[in-house]
Amino acid sequence: MALTTRRTEPVTILQRERSLRPDLFLVLPYLALAALGIVMVYTASAPRNELLGIDPGSTVRRHIVFVVVGFGVFIVSSLVGGRTLRGLSIPFYAGSVAALGLVLAIGRELKGAQRWIQIGPLQLQPSEFAKIAVILALAVLLANAGSALKWTHIAVAVVLVGAPAVLIFLQPDLGTMLVFAFVSVIMLFVGGTTLRQLAFIVLAAFVSAVALFQVGAIEQYQIQRVTSFLDGGADRENANYNHLQSQIAIGSGGFFGKGLFAEDATQTNLSFVPEQSSDFIFTAVGEQLGFVGGSIVLGLYAMIVWRLLVAAANGRDRFSQMVAVGIAALLVFHVFVNVGMTLRMIPVTGLPLPFLSAGGTFFIAMSLGLGLAHSVWMRRSPVPDE
Amino acid sequence: MNLGWRLGVLAVAFATLFAVLTLRLWSIQVTAATEYEEAAQNNLVKFVDTPAPRGQIRDINGMLLADNRNARVAVIEGALVSPAGQDQLVRNLAAFSGRTAAEIEEDVEEARRRGDRIVIVPELTAEQVVFLAEHPEDFVGVRIVETPVRVYVNGELAPDVLGYIGRPDADDLEKPGIKPTDVLGKAGVEREYDGVIRGKSGRIKYRINARGEILDQLGEQLPTPGSTVILTIDSPIQEVLNTSLAQGLTLARELHQPGGCIPREQDPGCPVRATGVVLDVTDGSVLAMSSVPAFDPNIFVDGVSEQEWARLNSQAVFNNFAIQGLYAPASAFKTVAYIAALEESIFPAGVTADNETYTCDGLLEFRFNDGSPQLYQDWLAAGHGPIDLHGGLQASCDLYFWEIALKIWNGRNSEFEQDLLQQWARKFGFDKTSGIDLPFERRGLIPDEDWFTTAQEETPQLVRDTPWAGGDVMNIVIGQGSVLATPLQLANAYAAMVNGGTVWQPRVVDRVETPDGTVLDNPPFAASRVELNERTGELLRFDLQQVVNGPSGTARTAFANFGENIELVGGKTGTGEVIKATAENPDEVDNAIFVGVAPINDPKYVVVVIIERGGSGGRIAAPTAARVLQFLLNGPEGVTDVGTGEEAD
Structure with missing residues (x-):
């Protein structure tokens, strides 16, 4: 941590306001990804919509609305101060858990999973906001705990993460549960757990997963997704079909890709890849923009993650630091699992790709998270001299 | 607060994850790109x-x-x-x-x-x-x-x-x-x-x-x-064969039971089916071939009700009985011994020439070499009186032919080969498939001692346990016992007998024309030749003509209303025993057989008709075949309905 000269003059409110400069290395990649996402969603959804006989642009228009709203959320959340946020964290967490309970109560069936709450024309997915809520709650916990983490803190952390996780498990949504597990382990690690504590947590999580598996609480389709992945390319017509088609799409893109809207980008144009505009959006990038496009996208994510870690390092208090770390972990996990899935390294889990995938709640929730972490950087300590 | 090194570890870990993704992306998109490009192509083409x-x-x-x-x-x-x-x-x-x-x-x-x-x-x-x-x-x-x-x-x-x-x-x-x-x-x-x-x-x-x-x-x-x-099928002939067989079968059922009958287990005497073949003796072409009851092959395309299918199946209509039906040729087989007698000069004991008479009194008393006394009864109990070889064939005298068999059997260790008769039968194509260009042909059987001993070992329940004997040869000579032949084999053997000795490989396909106009011929093929004296053929043709035209001919009555050109018709009747008459079931059940040849002076056609369980050959098979021969010699106007002939072997 670089030492800076001690500020001698008192900081006025005005000066404070002026110092709130956006981190362009974070905002620009975010905007670039969002813009690319709009293009990709269009290329992936238009031919399919045409096939279904609906307006080709309908999916992308919906997506654009969410992107605009999401960007608004990003700006607003970037301006939320650390103290305010800390105060809001616990109510936000409680609200999220309540919403998850609501989903179970009134949520409607969708592809074997209850994930939505319908509010007027709006479909809300509380589990996306729950991810942010858990990060905030954990950050509060870790900030209160100080640097020496006791077992009691770990126990509280388990309860904090466990409450929404169980509700999500009941939906059931395995992917989101894994997000919680990954993010909380990362946050606990950075928050100062001893290696022994960390090992215990990981082991406990593993044992409980096996136990759940043994008592049959894990749904058949979830097991199937994993086993069909492990079987290799034997049965392309069942669960593995999605996987294989997505790998073919990316592989056939080659180094430079087939080009946007290219006639021969057939995996995308002819709708061979299922759910391409949402979970498999990266295949549209891979086929049309090739290795060049794919690696640029990965680079943009890497850049954002880098900026988030820098923000964490410069966070003005422990709470802010932990928020930035949590958001970074959330982003990394989503990118790695989603892209890894389309590259057939990881089973199909149904985690969308941040900022690129069509899917309104997720875009807004991720923008919210990114904005909060951005706010950490803008209010970093000490604020550099003008 | 040791945030520093922990964040450092995290940064390294995250960087590793991104590196893994990038490397994987590289390996799929750059290293293995062609493979996936092909897979993408194959997705689209069906x-x-x-x-x-x-x-x-x-x-x-x-x-x-x-x-x-x-x-x-x-x-x-x-x-x-x-x-x-x-x-x-x-x-x-x-x-x-x-x-x-x-x-x-x-x-x-x-x-x-x-x-x-x-x-x-x-x-x-x-x-x-x-x-x-x-x-x-x-x-x-x-x-x-x-x-x-x-x-x-x-x-x-x-x-x-x-x-x-x-x-x-x-x-x-x-x-x-x-x-x-x-x-x-x-x-x-x-x-x-x-x-x-x-x-x-x-x-x-x-x-x-x-x-x-x-x-x-x-x-x-x-x-x-x-x-x-x-x-090679000639539709008008085929049509006449079909209608003749149908009339013959109906008539045979009428004769069995006024008003007709339906073949079933309880009524073993009801005629089952009529099968016929018309063969061109000059080249082995099958001009007509059918059996009644028949079926319509369109049902295999359009389908048929389950009941109808069951009914057809129970009648075994889907088999081609002309090449798959095995029948004892009975007296129609006597021509084999007739030719052997002429060619090898084998006559009843005390007879030295084919035109020397022999007294056929209806009952044959003799002893085998081992001294066992035997008594054989001719189909005509009263006998046929004094007859020579020719009269024997014309009137179908069993005794004369039994004597020939006895002569061979008694001279088996000196004068004759024991299976001389079987050899002659095989020369004319019995005991082997004819090689016709149709599937599922059966080979029939001419029994001999080898076959018999093998059968005793392999299927002892089907043959008696005493050794092969003279009586077996005497059964063969009149085409009974274990002798079995398909209607086609019988027709083909007669064709060779009357065409000077050429055994054709019968054929139903004359040629094939490919879509581009090339013609692939399926020419006549002579499977083998039987060396025969010219006189043998002449005498046989004469005697066959007399079966139909002569005063003692067994088919004389059947052909009584033939019309013109009857003198050009020859033939031989046969009555193959299926079920012996017993005390509780006094009616003997026979297959009726007739082989017709025309024109007899220069043979062109052989017509074989077999009516399964139809009764006597002279009575029902000969009149059925007569109708076909009427058509062949006199055209459509010459055809009359099938009537009954005389009860004759």
Whole structure:
């Protein structure tokens, strides 16, 4: 941590306001990804919509609305101060858990999973906001705990993460549960757990997963997704079909890709890849923009993650630091699992790709998270001299 | 607060994850790119086979017997069904076709598994075609195709020769190039010449999308139609044979029981079927071949009710009895011994020449070499009086021929080879398949001592346990005992006997014409030659003529109303015992047999008629064959209805 000269003059409110400069290395990649996402969603959804006989642009228009709203959320959340946020964290967490309970109560069936709450024309997915809520709650916990983490803190952390996780498990949504597990382990690690504590947590999580598996609480389709992945390319017509088609799409893109809207980008144009505009959006990038496009996208994510870690390092208090770390972990996990899935390294889990995938709640929730972490950087300590 | 090193570890870990993704991206998109490009290409291209129309089958005059018509059928293209839409498709198809969803599901699964087409609705109505065309989105993977469908013009004219078609069975599928969706010949010419009749299916290459919808056609290889097969069958003769057999069978049933009868277990004497062959003795061509009751091969295309199928099956109508039916040729077999007698000078003891008389008093008393006393009774209890070899054949005297057999048996260790008679029979093609170009031909049997001892070892329940004896040879000489022959074998043997000794390999196909006009001949083929003295042939023809025309001929009454040219007809009757008369069942059951030859001065045709359980050959088989011979010699105007002849062997 670089030492800076001690500020001698008192900081006025005005000066404070002026110092709130956006981190362009974070905002620009975010905007670039969002813009690319709009293009990709269009290329992936238009031919399919045409096939279904609906307006080709309908999916992308919906997506654009969410992107605009999401960007608004990003700006607003970037301006939320650390103290305010800390105060809001616990109510936000409680609200999220309540919403998850609501989903179970009134949520409607969708592809074997209850994930939505319908509010007027709006479909809300509380589990996306729950991810942010858990990060905030954990950050509060870790900030209160100080640097020496006791077992009691770990126990509280388990309860904090466990409450929404169980509700999500009941939906059931395995992917989101894994997000919680990954993010909380990362946050606990950075928050100062001893290696022994960390090992215990990981082991406990593993044992409980096996136990759940043994008592049959894990749904058949979830097991199937994993086993069909492990079987290799034997049965392309069942669960593995999605996987294989997505790998073919990316592989056939080659180094430079087939080009946007290219006639021969057939995996995308002819709708061979299922759910391409949402979970498999990266295949549209891979086929049309090739290795060049794919690696640029990965680079943009890497850049954002880098900026988030820098923000964490410069966070003005422990709470802010932990928020930035949590958001970074959330982003990394989503990118790695989603892209890894389309590259057939990881089973199909149904985690969308941040900022690129069509899917309104997720875009807004991720923008919210990114904005909060951005706010950490803008209010970093000490604020550099003008 | 040691945030520093922990964040550092995290940064390294995250960087590693990104590096892994990038490397994986590289390996898929750059290292293995061509492989995936191909996979993407193959996603889009599907091949669909189009069936070739089967070749036509025509008779020797060019008359159409088997052809194709175009039917509009709904097929499911397995290659074009999308897994996701399958359930909905099955429901739609079930509603559309009226078949059960389970059946449809099975078909769709099958089609998908094989990536091939399966017919869902065979013959669409015009309304159904319109409905399908208007709702393509509800029937993805279903296509309307014009498919050639076999149609047998004059279905019941010659079903035994034409055969029928069907789906390949497990054995067929092991042959190269046979797909489960193909249609194959299953019997008759359809089977024997399947390779040329089937043609070669074409292929259409389509570009499709992920939902299996056809985007465009990338190429088409047209099917090659099958070749036209021209039979040796002469339809007018075939037609007369059919009607004669039908009349003969009806009459035989009428004779068994006024008002007719239905063959069943409780009535073993009811005539079962009539089988006939007309053979050209000059080249072995089959001019007509059929058995009654017959079937219509169109039922294998259009389907038939279960009851009708059961009824036809119970009558075994799908077999070709002319080449698969095995019958004791009985007295019709006496010509073999007749020729052997002339050629080898074998006459009853005390007789030295063919025209020397022998007294046939109806009862033969003799002793075998071992001294056992024997008593054999002629079919005509009163006997035939003094007769020579010629009279013996004309009147079909059993005694004379038994004496010949006895002579051979008694001289088996010195004068004659023990199986001399069997050798002569085999020369004329008995005891082996004729090699006709039809499937499933059976070989029949001429028993000898070797066969008998083998049978005693292998199937002791079917033969007696005492050694082969003179009585066995005496059974053979009159075509009974274990002697078995197909109607075709009998016809072919007579053809050789009257044509100077040429044993033809009979044929039903004259030539094949490929779609490009090339003609592939199937020329007559002489399987073997029997060296015969000219006098033997002349005498045989004379005596056969006398069977029909002579005062003591066994077919004399049967031919009484023949009309013109009766002097050109020769023949031989036969009555093969099926069930012996017993105390509780006094009626003997016999197969009625007649072999006709015409014109006898320069033979062209051999006609064989066998009426299973029909009774005496002279009484029912000879008049049936007479009607065919009337047609052959005197044309359609010369044909009269089948009447009864005289009860004669």
